Amino acid sequence: MSVPESEYAPDYDGEQLDLQERHSLRRVAGMSTELTDVTEVEYRQLRLERVVLVSVWTTGSEVDAENAMAELKLLAETAGSEVLEGLVQRRLRPDPATYIGRGKVAELREIVVATGADTVICDGELAPAQLRNLEDRVKVKVIDRTALILDIFAQHAKSAEGQAQVELAQLQYLKQRLRGWGGNLSRQAGGRASGGAGIGGRGPGETKLETDRRRIHSRIAKLRATLRELDANRQLKRAERQRHQVPSVAIVGYTNAGKSSVLNRLTGAGVLVEDALFATLDPTTRRAQTSDGRVYTLTDTVGFVRHLPHDLVEAFASTLEESAQADLLVHVVDASDPDPVGQIKAVRSVLADIGAGDVPELIVLNKADKASREAITTLRTAAPGAVVTSARTGEGIDELRAAVESGLPRPERELRVLLPYERGDLVDRIHTSGELLSVEHTEHGSLVTARVHPDLAGELGPYTLAASS
Numbered sequence: 001m002s003v004p005e006s007e008y009a010p011d012y013d014g015e016q017l018d019l020q021e022r023h024s025l026r027r028v029a030g031m032s033t034e035l036t037d038v039t040e041v042e043y044r045q046l047r048l049e050r051v052v053l054v055s056v057w058t059t060g061s062e063v064d065a066e067n068a069m070a071e072l073k074l075l076a077e078t079a080g081s082e083v084l085e086g087l088v089q090r091r092l093r094p095d096p097a098t099y100i101g102r103g104k105v106a107e108l109r110e111i112v113v114a115t116g117a118d119t120v121i122c123d124g125e126l127a128p129a130q131l132r133n134l135e136d137r138v139k140v141k142v143i144d145r146t147a148l149i150l151d152i153f154a155q156h157a158k159s160a161e162g163q164a165q166v167e168l169a170q171l172q173y174l175k176q177r178l179r180g181w182g183g184n185l186s187r188q189a190g191g192r193a194s195g196g197a198g199i200g201g202r203g204p205g206e207t208k209l210e211t212d213r214r215r216i217h218s219r220i221a222k223l224r225a226t227l228r229e230l231d232a233n234r235q236l237k238r239a240e241r242q243r244h245q246v247p248s249v250a251i252v253g254y255t256n257a258g259k260s261s262v263l264n265r266l267t268g269a270g271v272l273v274e275d276a277l278f279a280t281l282d283p284t285t286r287r288a289q290t291s292d293g294r295v296y297t298l299t300d301t302v303g304f305v306r307h308l309p310h311d312l313v314e315a316f317a318s319t320l321e322e323s324a325q326a327d328l329l330v331h332v333v334d335a336s337d338p339d340p341v342g343q344i345k346a347v348r349s350v351l352a353d354i355g356a357g358d359v360p361e362l363i364v365l366n367k368a369d370k371a372s373r374e375a376i377t378t379l380r381t382a383a384p385g386a387v388v389t390s391a392r393t394g395e396g397i398d399e400l401r402a403a404v405e406s407g408l409p410r411p412e413r414e415l416r417v418l419l420p421y422e423r424g425d426l427v428d429r430i431h432t433s434g435e436l437l438s439v440e441h442t443e444h445g446s447l448v449t450a451r452v453h454p455d456l457a458g459e460l461g462p463y464t465l466a467a468s469s
Ligand SMILES: Nc1nc2c(ncn2[C@@H]2O[C@H](COP(=O)(O)OP(=O)(O)OP(=O)(O)O)[C@@H](O)[C@H]2O)c(=O)[nH]1
Pocket: 253, 254, 255, 256, 257, 258, 259, 260, 261, 262, 272, 273, 274, 275, 276, 277, 278, 279, 280, 281, 302, 303, 304, 366, 367, 368, 369, 370, 389, 390, 391, 392, 393
């Protein structure tokens, strides 16, 4: 399988790296998808694409490169692929024409032939020309990480809004690549064994799009209009919650960190939990109550991933906005992941992008049952004030609930009122929207000290005895 040395000649921009590193298109160990039983093999052969993963490793340590590859593998498998091989090339930067070094392309072709792969997935966002050049030479479908993530989102989107958002992102992505693709490979064919659309092929078909570029544009316009309408709906609901001064908490974090599991633990909500990336695409809002009866909302959100495609962030803006509008972010981290600090950084960078950078954040180190003691200790130092939980065993959930309660904004007015007994309704409202500090039952009514919002303070005005702060 070795390629003559002369073939490496055009591989110029690797020249400043160690010779041996440059020469190897290294196999990453343990990459092939493990199939456990025969029925699974048969089932998967019908459905799966057989893929080879390729990555250019430019910066960071070898461990970083392997973690990135492991994540790409997980993404590919989430999309339904069988991973045959993972290859990494050490290089200062991707080749502008072929992504990996030109000399490596022939080697990649040999691996594709030898393994019987029908798709190559590159870790990154490739230029249209890079995709086309690679496809021409490797002679199987080549897709990039962005298309892969879009594909996973397309498979998981359930609500009308989620589906419209994904389709919009896919069309934006395709629009820029219409000229780049085509040629002898049909995008519509999909994986050899998938019996139809494969990765990157679900969603809008390309040939149709090529024949009528205007149709993309009008479809995009239509989707945007639909999304605006749906967004207006969401705004209404949010405004309603704001009017009632209901504090909101958004659960954010890297994909598969355990956000939905944490929400389920906190509220008993039946939200889909799956060992899959991007299981949750539609935000679920649940009502919760503090120990003293104040009502607040908890919203589960779409997970983040490193290099979340820009088109997706834009398309999901209204969903992601939920986090920017929250009073508190519960940032769930998988403490058992090999690189939790990298995940925290990736999540914070998306949060900053969507304007949620200033919302108070409570870090939750989840999967404590699985994480090593050292990892937890290191993370505690990196994130002081973090709560350690296991959504699996329930460890730390009470502590988390208490931390969320104390992180909620406090109603600003403190007052003392004497409420006649027939105004029990007002006592109830203090319970659910304010903080009841003390009650004393007198012969004239209930003597209540409480913190409430200005609205309710206004209504309580006639009964106020003394106001402070
Ligand atoms: N061992 C362990 N597994 C957990 C824990 N919390 C969640 N999991 C598992 O991790 C996987 C992902 O959990 P989810 O709650 O779906 O994660 P998520 O963050 O909502 O994921 P997405 O919606 O896909 O972004 C599931 O298999 C859970 O059972 C935990 O504390 N310990």
